[in-house]
Amino acid sequence: MINIAMLGYGVVGSGVAELIFRNRDKFKDELNEELVLSKILVRNISKHIDNKNKELLTEDIDDIFKEKVDIIVEAMGGLDPSYEYVKRALNMKKHVVTANKDLIAEYGYELLQIAKKNGVTIHFEASVGGGIPILKSINECLVGNEIKSIKSILNGTTNFILSKMNHNGMSYTEALELAQKLGFAEANPESDVKGYDAARKLSILSTIAYNRRVDWKDINIEGITEIDEYDFKYAKMEKCSIKLMGISKLGSKHIYATVMPVMVKEDSVLGKIEDEYNAILVEGDAVGDVMFSGKGAGMFPTASAVFADIADIVKQKRKKCITFSSEKAEIDKSWGLKGKWFLRVKTQNRVKIIQGISSSFKSCYILSSTFSGNKEEVVAFVNADNEVCIDNYIEKVKSEGEACDVKKLLILH
Amino acid sequence: MINIAMLGYGVVGSGVAELIFRNRDKFKDELNEELVLSKILVRNISKHIDNKNKELLTEDIDDIFKEKVDIIVEAMGGLDPSYEYVKRALNMKKHVVTANKDLIAEYGYELLQIAKKNGVTIHFEASVGGGIPILKSINECLVGNEIKSIKSILNGTTNFILSKMNHNGMSYTEALELAQKLGFAEANPESDVKGYDAARKLSILSTIAYNRRVDWKDINIEGITEIDEYDFKYAKMEKCSIKLMGISKLGSKHIYATVMPVMVKEDSVLGKIEDEYNAILVEGDAVGDVMFSGKGAGMFPTASAVFADIADIVKQKRKKCITFSSEKAEIDKSWGLKGKWFLRVKTQNRVKIIQGISSSFKSCYILSSTFSGNKEEVVAFVNADNEVCIDNYIEKVKSEGEACDVKKLLILH
Numbered sequence: 001m002i003n004i005a006m007l008g009y010g011v012v013g014s015g016v017a018e019l020i021f022r023n024r025d026k027f028k029d030e031l032n033e034e035l036v037l038s039k040i041l042v043r044n045i046s047k048h049i050d051n052k053n054k055e056l057l058t059e060d061i062d063d064i065f066k067e068k069v070d071i072i073v074e075a076m077g078g079l080d081p082s083y084e085y086v087k088r089a090l091n092m093k094k095h096v097v098t099a100n101k102d103l104i105a106e107y108g109y110e111l112l113q114i115a116k117k118n119g120v121t122i123h124f125e126a127s128v129g130g131g132i133p134i135l136k137s138i139n140e141c142l143v144g145n146e147i148k149s150i151k152s153i154l155n156g157t158t159n160f161i162l163s164k165m166n167h168n169g170m171s172y173t174e175a176l177e178l179a180q181k182l183g184f185a186e187a188n189p190e191s192d193v194k195g196y197d198a199a200r201k202l203s204i205l206s207t208i209a210y211n212r213r214v215d216w217k218d219i220n221i222e223g224i225t226e227i228d229e230y231d232f233k234y235a236k237m238e239k240c241s242i243k244l245m246g247i248s249k250l251g252s253k254h255i256y257a258t259v260m261p262v263m264v265k266e267d268s269v270l271g272k273i274e275d276e277y278n279a280i281l282v283e284g285d286a287v288g289d290v291m292f293s294g295k296g297a298g299m300f301p302t303a304s305a306v307f308a309d310i311a312d313i314v315k316q317k318r319k320k321c322i323t324f325s326s327e328k329a330e331i332d333k334s335w336g337l338k339g340k341w342f343l344r345v346k347t348q349n350r351v352k353i354i355q356g357i358s359s360s361f362k363s364c365y366i367l368s369s370t371f372s373g374n375k376e377e378v379v380a381f382v383n384a385d386n387e388v389c390i391d392n393y394i395e396k397v398k399s400e401g402e403a404c405d406v407k408k409l410l411i412l413h
Numbered sequence: 414m415i416n417i418a419m420l421g422y423g424v425v426g427s428g429v430a431e432l433i434f435r436n437r438d439k440f441k442d443e444l445n446e447e448l449v450l451s452k453i454l455v456r457n458i459s460k461h462i463d464n465k466n467k468e469l470l471t472e473d474i475d476d477i478f479k480e481k482v483d484i485i486v487e488a489m490g491g492l493d494p495s496y497e498y499v500k501r502a503l504n505m506k507k508h509v510v511t512a513n514k515d516l517i518a519e520y521g522y523e524l525l526q527i528a529k530k531n532g533v534t535i536h537f538e539a540s541v542g543g544g545i546p547i548l549k550s551i552n553e554c555l556v557g558n559e560i561k562s563i564k565s566i567l568n569g570t571t572n573f574i575l576s577k578m579n580h581n582g583m584s585y586t587e588a589l590e591l592a593q594k595l596g597f598a599e600a601n602p603e604s605d606v607k608g609y610d611a612a613r614k615l616s617i618l619s620t621i622a623y624n625r626r627v628d629w630k631d632i633n634i635e636g637i638t639e640i641d642e643y644d645f646k647y648a649k650m651e652k653c654s655i656k657l658m659g660i661s662k663l664g665s666k667h668i669y670a671t672v673m674p675v676m677v678k679e680d681s682v683l684g685k686i687e688d689e690y691n692a693i694l695v696e697g698d699a700v701g702d703v704m705f706s707g708k709g710a711g712m713f714p715t716a717s718a719v720f721a722d723i724a725d726i727v728k729q730k731r732k733k734c735i736t737f738s739s740e741k742a743e744i745d746k747s748w749g750l751k752g753k754w755f756l757r758v759k760t761q762n763r764v765k766i767i768q769g770i771s772s773s774f775k776s777c778y779i780l781s782s783t784f785s786g787n788k789e790e791v792v793a794f795v796n797a798d799n800e801v802c803i804d805n806y807i808e809k810v811k812s813e814g815e816a817c818d819v820k821k822l823l824i825l826h
Binding site for chain 1: 428432435436522538544545546549550553554555556557558564619620623625626627628631632633639643644646647648650651653655658660662664666667668669670671673674675676677678680681682683685686697698699700701702703704705706707708711713714716717718720721724725728739740741742743744746747748749750755757780783784785792794820822823824825
């Protein structure tokens with residue numbers, strides 16, 4: 001049995017509690033190990049009175065340390081009192097998992113030293129890029145590489161604001177207000193819009209990538225508060241949009257590290273990272289460019305990374321390799337969802353095929369002429385409930401001798 | 414000391430040997446463990462007569478098994494004799510690392526069973542997506558998720574061919590010939606262009622993602638041999654390009670799995686994956702969409718993944734957590750590379766600023782009028798050797814009182 005205590009029960013904490021609950025059976029089946037969430041520290045119990053886990057709640061930190069706990073999940077954020085609590089946990093030889101980039105950017109080195117001294121670990125995958133598995137990828141999967149550079153979009157709030165300014169013509173203030181309304185920005189957005197949050201994450205990433213401590217306070221930091229609608233018009237002239245990027249680069253002696261708004265080709269992979277998404281483009285000397293993208297924040301993306309850290313701690317005790325299930329999957333060969341399809345029908349009876357397509361599909365768009373100039377071809381885009389509808393249509397026109405060949409392509413959005 | 418023997422010394426094998434050599438010191442420093450490449454099996458020693466590792470070569474498989482070997486790297490490809498050799502290695506309680514998707518798609522289940530029985534492991538990260546860390550990410554980092562779907566571009570050869578057809582107006586035959594000339598396609602390209610290679614990789618990915626064995630022979634497989642230039646014109650009408658996609662989706666009972674060419678919005682992240690690049694978009698119930706992309710093949714990308722597997726096996730013996738270096742990095746705050754910059758200068762003396770920009774930078778493009786209609790503003794794109802040049806210019810115009818405010822943005826390509 002693995003006992004987990006959690007500090008904090010806000011957005012991230014609730015997500016972690018839910019994932020522990022959802023995965024309990026799977027975990028027991030695969031690792032023969034039971035995950036138990038045994039205590040949760042909250043500031044004010046009366047605020048959680050209807051919560052299904054209310055019997056686990058306490059307002060007293062000493063209750064947490066009294067419990068026979070294996071892993072402590074820190075989900076409070078900020079430095080005070082997280083820093084003191086995490087230090088205390090490590091010194092009591094508890095493993096710690098945290099999503100707290102402020103804590104790791106500020107005290108990561110010290111906390112890792114304390115953990116090592118006590119023979120425990122502190123994991124913090126969720127502190128950078130939310131659910132994107134980036135720290136483990138750099139630390140383990142790219143271990144044979146010298147990392148040359150990192151180009152990254154690490155702050156979802158600013159990426160959301162800039163996306164709205166770019167695509168919806170909003171002013172900075174309008175976009176910020178929308179972000180606040182939708183919960184993508186805090187009431188006091190300073191740490192996001194001034195680039196501090198991205199700088200803290202870049203410092204953690206770079207420290208691991210280059211194996212040298214990159215202090216976030218040494219990084220050049222510019223925010224997005226000065227970007228206006230005209231900047232986007234000028235960017236368009238270069239076929240660019242504007243993104244707040246965290247960039248670091250290994251030099252011969254120094255590490256270049258900056259957080260600043262840059263124009264990025266709209267046509268590039270990073271230019272396509274919109275709204276609250278994050279992306280990290282890592283350049284390794286062996287692997288070349290590898291890109292990771294996904295939601296950089298939010299309840300379940302963050303909890304997904306925290307849960308993986310918990311699983312890692314548990315598996316270290318009972319190391320387990322990848323397994324292939326003994327159960328053979330049954331395969332569905334046909335696209336089962338509603339979708340748009342492209343059809344290209346070779347026929348000597350265009351009129352009949354055109355009539356047939358119109359009546360066979362709810363909605364369709366049939367081209368009046370084809371690019372090939374081939375008079376024995378009908379080209380159409382159709383909407384269908386699933387691939388079976390498409391295949392039935394094709395079988396029908398072929399068996400009735402109306403078409404000699406039909407090409408189909410799914411249009412994926 | 415960790416003894417490694419390698420089967421095969423072609424493109425992948427040479428890359429692995431080089432990475433073991435490059436990382437030997439780092440490995441010793443960090444893990445106090447020496448990596449030694451002790452033997453390499455080749456078909457014909459006389460072909461490698463000038464190789465720096467020639468004293469390690471043997472043509473006799475029994476020499477490999479005679480050595481006191483901890484890890485065997487299989488870098489031959491194909492099924493015969495790889496399958497027999499790998500089975501023999503596992504039964505002799507050697508750990509195995511392989512990049513061989515044919516082998517894993519065909520015999521993965523059996524080989525994992527044999528490994529388990531013998532208390533060793535078989536790792537195969539490089540078998541899917543080359544250097545992209547995808548199998549470990551699904552298996553460990555997304556362990557708290559139920560994987561809902563996978564959309565992927567898993568074959569670099571076909572993606573290269575389709576990219577050339579889309580962007581350079583090449584015919585299928587022309588693009589294939591170019592791919593063969595550049596080494597992206599084999600003399601017999603059947604396994605790539607008919608979709609078998611992608612199907613094998615999709616089966617490995619899906620088997621791990623859904624924890625049910627997905628046999629590649631059960632997957633619907635369509636290749637790209639029927640795609641012609643007109644298809645791309647029709648795709649353009651939908652603002653799409655055409656990609657060979659491996660798609661799988663968890664259903665209530667079945668798993669949908671297909672490899673087929675589909676039209677993909679050019680504007681989407683997957684639509685931006687060009688040439689020999691691969692990409693895997695994984696949808697988890699907690700994390701949402703996470704995308705991984707990078708080079709899906711080639712000497713060093715593949716070797717990067719093989720090396721990470723070797724490191725994993727070694728670290729399992731001496732488990733080591735992330736560390737933050739005790740050495741503090743010196744930070745370079747200024748972009749040190751040649752680059753294009755956007756400048757927006759607020760001034761009451763436009764003529765002087767325009768003259769100044771022209772003489773300060775080797776090449777520049779100054780707008781004749783501004784979008785804001787502001788007569789007290791100059792907007793320009795300039796090329797500079799580094800950020801210091803830009804900052805010096807800004808300092809100069811400010812100190813001389815010519816400009817009251819200057820905005821600068823790097824243009825990232």
